[in-house]
Amino acid sequence: MKKMLRLLALYAATALTAPAHAQSVAFTFDDGPRLEETPLLSPQQRNQSLLDALAAHKVSAALFVTCGFGADKPAGYALAQAWGRAGHAIGNHTMTHLDLNSTDVTLAQYQQEITDCDRITSTLPGYQKWFRFTFLREGKTPEKLQGMRTFLQQTGYRNGYVSLDTSDWRLDEKLNEVLRANPKADLTPIRQAYLSHLRQRADAYRAMSRQLVGRDIPQVLLLHHNLINALWLKDAIQQFKDMGWTIITPAEAFADPIYQQPPEQQRGGQSLLWSIARSKNQRKFPGWERLVDDGDFEIDALKAQGL
Template sequence: MKSAAWIAGLLLAVAGAAQAQSVAFTFDDGPRLQETPLLSPQQRNQALLDALSAQKVSAALFVTCGNGADRPAGYALAQDWGKAGHAVGNHTMTHLDLNDANVTLAQYQREITDCDRITATLPGYQKWFRFTFLREGNTPEKRDGMRAFLKQAGYRNAYVSLDTSDWRLDEKLNDVLAKNPQADLAPIRQAYLSHLRQRATAYRDLSRQLEGRDIPQVILMHHNLVNALWLKDAIQQFRDMGWTIITPAQAFADKVYSQPPEKLVAGQSLLLSIARSKGLGKFEGWERLVDDGDAEIAALRQQGL
């Protein structure tokens, strides 16, 4: 018979494993039909899917239909995500900003409804909506109106806890390649991986401070060239850090994603909004969470890029 101490130790180990740091991968703005250096739209899409498959990761794509899914070529790319077993959600038709004073609540809601007519026909479709720019409205009326709209329509607000500025590094990557197709991309790759590590570590620490535990993180990335080139490396880096990869559905099942914060931090992580709602002011390292990759871009400039 096992001793009480042994059983207690086992229970502690199980509890620790249940709270071990995990992350779910999600991608916004795809599928893009715009041309980029190195890879065609079809090659970029396939590179992302190949990286996820190689690492055995089930992810989610939040479709901005006007980027391509409203046309046969882009629709086929979006289909490939569902066929590969990934979830497909809604990210509006044209990526309007609800914080823009010229964008009305009704206009924004039409963007969602119009996109849903397309995404609802895709394999992997989920009634998940992600706010563009992670901004839920510049007025209480917009914020509350959207919360009521999503609830009535049966949508989950697909919050992000681990937001990244991969888009900023993607801009740098495209700019460098446009000027020199033979450029050494190693510094950009390293900046990309270092940026993901820095953000992941900082949001893990913030979740422990706010929630007293490691929450299942939902990372925001984008359907772009920088991820098409190095997503496989990024996923491996998380594994090397000791993180477990889970599905978006598993992450969203955590209670932290079912408690809308009272005070929103526009364009940033759910955790920053929770911090503001709890009255947490500027904390150590907060600047690096809201700088949109300025530190990484500055470092690359110092290297001549």
């Protein structure tokens, strides 16, 4: 725990600062809509809670649909439809969330998953020709990497890059675990960990963008269609506003030049900024340990509190 606190203090001491109004962020969500059951909220309630939070803050977001998680069924299709009708963009995130980096997954198989999902997403309001790689992994071999770039170009798909990566999914797993063990558990520590995690990642990736490209880029935030965001997305958006960040649409963010040219070297499973850093042979930044720990810092802190 002391080591984590020292790392946090080191990051806070080295993070850069700039006029608050310079930074913008777009909200995007992966893996929805899910029809699986969770504590507290039904699939319909989770979906509506996310939409209500976005509406309350007048945020136009994007949902990258993993069609096999629910949109291929009438009940899930209706949930995805609600996003488009509310003015949010709809993107493609494959049928079953395969990992392209796996040796068991072929390039043809992965491309077929995109095509099959497109048959569903293309019928939804808000449909965009945007594709986001599952696990943010674009293939470990030159064949897969170049094969996918060619495929996306030929099919007219934009790569739905992420610059502000988070491990909200890890905290969501902890949230569900705690609630299943005790439906009346005090969730305040998890909420605080979630908001703190988002702020730390936002500050760190902002500092990274300045070091790499010399400016504040419009950040594309990755969150997930899950319970933790259904409960506290409204608070998360307010936190970004309180930090002085401007909320923009995903389309506005993707229009920035940084999202137009694929980096020479890909770092699978991480922010686009990490891939740019790899291409420039810059591998470590202040606080970099916290960006690649998949939420270990927050999980360990919650365990220390008995959760």
